Structure formats: structure tokens, C-alpha cells
Amino acid sequence: MARKFLVLGEVRDGSLRNVSFEAIGAAKLAAAGGEIVGVLVGDSVQNLGNEMIQYGADRVVAVENDQLKQYTSDGYAQGLLAVIEQEKPEGIFFGHTALGKDLAPKLAGKLESGLISDVTSIEEEGGNIVFTRPIYSGKAFEKKIVTGGVIFATIRPNNIEPLAKDESRSGDVAALSVDIKDLRTIIKDVVRKASEGVDLSEAKVIIAGGRGVKSEDGFEPLKELAQVLGGAVGASRGACDADYCDYSLQIGQTGKVVTPDLYIACGISGAIQHLAGMSNSKVIVAINKDPEANIFNVADYGIVGDLFEVLPLLTEEFRKLKVNA
Amino acid sequence: MNIYVLLKRTFDTEEKITLSNGKINEDGAEFIINPYDEYAVEEAIQVRDAQGGEVTVISVGTEEAEKQLRTALAMGADKAVLINIEDDVENGDQFTTAKIIGEYLKGKKADLIIAGNVAIDGGSGQVGPRVAEILEIPYITTITKLDIADGNVSVIRDVEGDSETIEASLPLLVTAQQGLNEPRYPSLPGIMKAKKKPLEELELDDLDLEEDDVEAKTKTIEIYLPAKKEAGKVLSGEIGDQVSELVQLLRSEAKVI
Numbered sequence: 001m002a003r004k005f006l007v008l009g010e011v012r013d014g015s016l017r018n019v020s021f022e023a024i025g026a027a028k029l030a031a032a033g034g035e036i037v038g039v040l041v042g043d044s045v046q047n048l049g050n051e052m053i054q055y056g057a058d059r060v061v062a063v064e065n066d067q068l069k070q071y072t073s074d075g076y077a078q079g080l081l082a083v084i085e086q087e088k089p090e091g092i093f094f095g096h097t098a099l100g101k102d103l104a105p106k107l108a109g110k111l112e113s114g115l116i117s118d119v120t121s122i123e124e125e126g127g128n129i130v131f132t133r134p135i136y137s138g139k140a141f142e143k144k145i146v147t148g149g150v151i152f153a154t155i156r157p158n159n160i161e162p163l164a165k166d167e168s169r170s171g172d173v174a175a176l177s178v179d180i181k182d183l184r185t186i187i188k189d190v191v192r193k194a195s196e197g198v199d200l201s202e203a204k205v206i207i208a209g210g211r212g213v214k215s216e217d218g219f220e221p222l223k224e225l226a227q228v229l230g231g232a233v234g235a236s237r238g239a240c241d242a243d244y245c246d247y248s249l250q251i252g253q254t255g256k257v258v259t260p261d262l263y264i265a266c267g268i269s270g271a272i273q274h275l276a277g278m279s280n281s282k283v284i285v286a287i288n289k290d291p292e293a294n295i296f297n298v299a300d301y302g303i304v305g306d307l308f309e310v311l312p313l314l315t316e317e318f319r320k321l322k323v324n325a
Numbered sequence: 326m327n328i329y330v331l332l333k334r335t336f337d338t339e340e341k342i343t344l345s346n347g348k349i350n351e352d353g354a355e356f357i358i359n360p361y362d363e364y365a366v367e368e369a370i371q372v373r374d375a376q377g378g379e380v381t382v383i384s385v386g387t388e389e390a391e392k393q394l395r396t397a398l399a400m401g402a403d404k405a406v407l408i409n410i411e412d413d414v415e416n417g418d419q420f421t422t423a424k425i426i427g428e429y430l431k432g433k434k435a436d437l438i439i440a441g442n443v444a445i446d447g448g449s450g451q452v453g454p455r456v457a458e459i460l461e462i463p464y465i466t467t468i469t470k471l472d473i474a475d476g477n478v479s480v481i482r483d484v485e486g487d488s489e490t491i492e493a494s495l496p497l498l499v500t501a502q503q504g505l506n507e508p509r510y511p512s513l514p515g516i517m518k519a520k521k522k523p524l525e526e527l528e529l530d531d532l533d534l535e536e537d538d539v540e541a542k543t544k545t546i547e548i549y550l551p552a553k554k555e556a557g558k559v560l561s562g563e564i565g566d567q568v569s570e571l572v573q574l575l576r577s578e579a580k581v582i
């Protein structure tokens with residue numbers, strides 16, 4: 001039986017999110033040569049279909065409706081259910097983003113199906129699609145399979161490689177008209193805080209500050225370094241509790257779990273709850289005054305020193321590198 | 326107002342995780358209320374105190390969850406329900422848990438259900454939305470503010486750092502995000518009172534559920550611990566030289582820049 005997987009293309013500010021391309025990559029691994037159908041949902045999204053195809057989708061189904069201008073679980077669920085009904089896929093993949101986390105359990109619930117959340121890798125083993133995901137916020141991992149219903153999965157950003165973009169690929173982008181009604185939640189207002197800079201969960205580089213940063217202003221040198229490296233700023237709970245920054249920046253067991261290529265921890269002691277959220281980063285750098293700080297036990301590279309002295313030098317060094325490159 | 330809180334018993338965040346026979350080793354571990362569910366309990370108590378009504382805390386698990394339910398009662402919840410699945414279900418998943426909770430809540434006329442946004446052990450964040458879907462009521466996840474007036478609800482939802490203001494009406498399920506409130510500690514009189522508050526224990530039979538009805542839709546085939554990180558290189562010398570060396574190492578050895 002030929003396999004078929006759907007992938008939701010998540011749109012933010014008019015463009016597709018990188019994690020959606022990673023989800024196509026994930027679906028390719030799962031489908032083992034089968035068909036990948038991209039799905040777009042929104043008020044004006046059909047034009048993004050080609051890009052999904054260039055990243056590996058074979059064709060795209062777009063549901064456009066004025067009621068889908070903003071994400072609501074009711075609206076998107078109606079759109080996606082119509083696509084699932086038409087395509088009858090073996091599985092459907094989402095990014096493990098605010099939207100994916102909110103929507104996928106509703107659909108999986110409706111279809112009485114298994115959903116594997118926060119997937120970091122996928123293998124095909126003897127006809128089974130085996131998903132790996134962290135549990136205990138990364139203190140352990142589990143391998144899971146779906147045994148009932150449609151195979152639902154949400155894919156954690158930054159873990160599964162997208163396919164290289166191939167502009168010569170082409171495929172069908174078809175519209176599906178769906179009647180969207182009875183939205184039970186209404187978005188009245190959106191305040192953008194995160195829009196400055198790169199999203200934490202998708203960032204390749206994270207500069208994180210802890211209580212050692214000492215004040216809201218103390219985050220400035222971190223922001224500068226983040227800017228030079230095209231990264232995002234994160235924080236420990238210590239820094240959030242002290243009101244140096246917003247809780248949305250918190251990394252750890254009760255915050256975001258991140259896996260960037262480079263994580264630079266500044267003035268963070270390395271409490272177990274913090275490590276849970278970042279210790280699976282590819283490369284970890286620690287900057288801390290205290291040579292005994294636990295963060296050095298997980299760091300690949302450490303500098304014992306005052307972050308306010310080290311960071312400006314580091315920023316300067318990277319700046320030079322960029323100019324020379 | 327008829328308010329329900331979904332509460333999961335979980336490992337203390339201080340605990341290191343070890344395995345025995347391929348399973349998570351629970352021996353000697355400390356257990357707590359899932360931190361996000363503490364926000365849920367606190368919010369439920371505040372809503373009840375403002376609007377009147379009753380807070381019932383529900384947990385699906387084993388007898389041991391009684392301790393966490395008593396803590397929620399000591400915080401100020403009115404009643405607790407423990408759905409003990411120990412003898413009936415071997416391997417449950419989020420479908421299992423949601424189905425059991427959904428079945429229990431059917432016909433209970435819940436006005437407001439508050440869950441945690443995610444359990445810090447299983448970490449899927451599925452149970453809340455799945456329960457709402459079973460009950461055919463709307464839900465809003467990761468909320469940081471909840472206002473209720475005349476059956477109309479206004480909520481602030483955290484969306485990856487952005488804040489959405491959302492309106493809905495009751496009945497509604499919400500899931501709690503950090504920042505929603507400051508959970509209170511149980512007071513001594515609270516702890517005394519909690520001992521006398523009703524804690525009902527149910528099994529699948531009592532919900533007219535068969536094992537087959539709640540059979541998991543996923544299966545765990547292996548649990549493993551991440552490779553232990555080797556201690557890295559702590560640099561030495563003048564700070565300026567350390568910084569240059571670090572940049573060099575990130576480029577040529579780690580190749581991340």
C-alpha cells in the first residue's frame with residue numbers, strides 16, 4: 001500500500017515557518033517513498049503552496065476562508081478535517097509549535113487516534129514508523145509507535161533536517177472549499193512581544209541569562225551578542241522570577257525546552273530544572289564567575305569570569321569575524 | 326459555578342531520572358503536583374471565591390495520587406476524585422487518560438475545567454484539548470489571565486511570547502501557563518480541614534468503561550537515557566585570550582559558527 005502523509009504548512013506573517021519544512025522532511029522519512037501532501041489553511045495562503053513543493057511536498061491542498069484569517073482551533077480543525085476526509089492519509093504531521101500543540105490533540109481526539117508529541121527523530125523499522133521524543137523534559141527519551149487511528153505527530157523545531165530547497169520541483173496546488181462556522185472562541189487582540197528577534201524554540205543560537213545578569217538592563221550585552229549571531233535571548237527561571245525578563249523567555253523543565261546548535265549560558269548556575277530544558281543543545285558554552293557552578297558539568301566550553309566583561313569582548317570578536325567573512 | 330481541575334501526580338523536578346528493567350525507576354523518588362496543575366488549582370479557588378460554586382479536583386492514576394489530591398484540598402479545593410486504574414489498565418496513553426476523564430465529566434455539567442498546559446513528565450500537552458473535544462466544549466490553551474463575568478470569559482493566551490486576548494463563553498476548558506497566578510501554600514488549618522473533605526475513589530467499572538474502550542492508541546517500545554555529556558573544556562589565561570580561543574573553537578572544533 002502506498003503511504004500518504006499530510007503536513008500542515010504553518011504560516012506566520014505571510015511566510016511558512018521553517019519547522020513546516022522540517023515536518024515535510026519528517027514525513028518523507030515516515031512515508032518511505034510514499035506521497036507527501038502539504039496542507040495550507042488561512043485566508044490567503046494558496047500562493048505558498050509552491051514553496052512547500054520545493055521543500056519536498058508532492059502536491060498541496062489549500063483551504064482558504066475569511067474565517068481562517070486568524071488561528072482558532074475550531075476553524076482550523078474544520079479545515080483540516082475536510083482535507084483529511086478527502087485525502088484519507090495514513091498520518092498527519094505538524095510543527096510542535098503553539099499552533100501544533102493546540103490543534104493536533106483536538107483532531108487526534110476527534111478521530112480517536114494516537115498522537116506523538118514533540119518528536120525529535122523518526123525511523124522506519126520493519127514497517128513501523130518509530131518516533132523518538134523526550135520525556136521528563138529531556139531527562140530521558142522514549143521510542144513510540146502509533147497503534148490506533150491516523151498517525152498524528154508534532155515535530156520539534158531544529159531536530160529533523162528539512163530537504164534542500166529545489167526550485168525546479170513543481171506540483172499541483174489545489175483549493176478545497178470548506179464552510180467554516182460556529183467559531184466558539186474569538187480573538188479580540190494580539191500583542192506582539194516575541195516579534196522582536198528570532199523565536200526561541202526555532203533559534204539556532206540562544207544566549208541565555210540567569211540571576212547573574214542582575215537587572216533588566218543587564219540583558220543588553222546578551223541581546224547584542226544575539227543580534228550579531230542571529231540568535232534569540234533566553235533566560236533561567238531565576239532571571240524571570242527576579243523580573244529581569246518576561247516568563248516567555250524561561251528555559252527549563254517548566255519553561256521552554258530548546259535544542260539549538262549553540263547555547264551560551266551567562267550567569268546561570270545550572271540547576272537540574274534548567275538543564276532539563278537545554279542540555280540536549282548541540283554545543284553549550286558557559287560563562288560564570290563561579291568555577292564550581294554546575295553549568296560547567298554540561299558545558300562543552302567554559303569561561304570562568306564576569307559576564308559583563310566577557311560578553312562585550314565576545315560580541316566584538318564575532319563582529320570582526322563577520323566583517324572579515 | 327461548577328469547576329473541575331485536572332491534576333496529575335508527577336516526579337519532583339529535583340529528581341534525576343534512572344531506569345530499571347527499561348522503565349523509569351520510581352523507587353525512593355519524591356512526587357509532587359504537576360507544577361502547571363498547581364496554577365490550575367489556584368485559579369479554580371480564586372474563581373470560586375469570586376463567583377461562588379465548588380472546585381472538584383480529579384486525578385487518574387493509582388492510590389498514591391491521593392497525597393497530591395489532599396494537597397489540592399488543603400490549598401482550598403472542595404472535593405477530590407481519584408480514578409484508580411491500577412487494576413484495570415496496563416499501558417495507557419493520553420487517549421486513555423482523556424477518555425477516562427471525559428467519561429467521568431459527561432453529565433457533570435462542568436462550567437469551567439482547568440488543566441495544566443503540559444505535564445512535566447509525559448510532556449505532551451494533549452490531555453486538556455482531548456478532554457474538551459470529548460465533551461464537545463471549546464478550549465483555550467496556555468492562558469496567563471482569566472476573567473469571568475456573567476458567563477462571558479475573557480482570557481489572555483500566551484502564544485510563544487505573544488499575548489492574545491480571546492473571548493469565549495462557558496462551558497470552557499482552559500490550560501494553565503506559568504504567570505497565571507502564584508499558587509498558595511497549604512496552610513496548617515487548610516491541611517487539617519483537607520483530611521475531612523470528600524475524596525471519592527472510582528474505578529473503570531463505576532464509569533461504565535471497559536478496558537477495550539480506553540485501550541491506548543500509541544505504544545512505548547523503548548525508554549532510554551540520553552548519552553552522558555562529557556565534561557567540557559574550561560578555558561584559562563587572560564580573558565581576552567580566552568574569548569579569542571572560544572571563538573576559534575566554536576568555528577574549527579565545534580563548527581557551529
Ligand SMILES: Cc1cc2nc3c(=O)[nH]c(=O)nc-3n(C[C@H](O)[C@H](O)[C@H](O)COP(=O)(O)OP(=O)(O)OC[C@H]3O[C@@H](n4cnc5c(N)ncnc54)[C@H](O)[C@@H]3O)c2cc1C
Pocket residue numbers: 209210211212213235236237238239250251252253254255256266267268269270271272273274277287288289290293305306307308338360
Ligand atoms: C518546580 C520547579 C520548577 C523549576 N523550573 C525551572 C525552569 O524551568 N527553568 C529554570 O531555569 N529554573 C527552574 N527552576 C528553578 C531552579 O531550581 C533554579 O532556582 C534556577 O534555575 C536558578 O536560576 P539561576 O541559575 O539564574 O540563578 P542562580 O542559581 O542564583 O545562579 C546565578 C549564577 O550566576 C553566577 N553569576 C553571578 N554574577 C555573575 C557575573 N557577573 N558573571 C558571571 N556569572 C555570574 C553565579 O555564580 C551563579 O552561578 C525550577 C524550580 C522548581 C522548584
Ligand SMILES: Cc1cc2nc3c(=O)[nH]c(=O)nc-3n(C[C@H](O)[C@H](O)[C@H](O)COP(=O)(O)OP(=O)(O)OC[C@H]3O[C@@H](n4cnc5c(N)ncnc54)[C@H](O)[C@@H]3O)c2cc1C
Pocket residue numbers: 331332333334359361362365383384385386410414415416417418419420421422423439440441442443444445446447448449450451452453545
Ligand atoms: C492506565 C495508564 C497506564 C499508563 N501507563 C504508562 C506507561 O506504561 N508508560 C508511560 O510512559 N506512561 C503511562 N501512562 C501515563 C500516560 O501515558 C500519560 O502520562 C498521561 O496520559 C498524561 O499524558 P502527559 O503526561 O503527556 O500529560 P499532558 O497531556 O502533558 O498533561 C496536560 C494536563 O492534563 C492533565 N492530566 C494529565 N494526566 C492526567 C491524569 N493522569 N489525571 C488527571 N489529569 C491529568 C493535567 O492537568 C496536565 O497538566 C499511563 C497512564 C494511564 C492512565
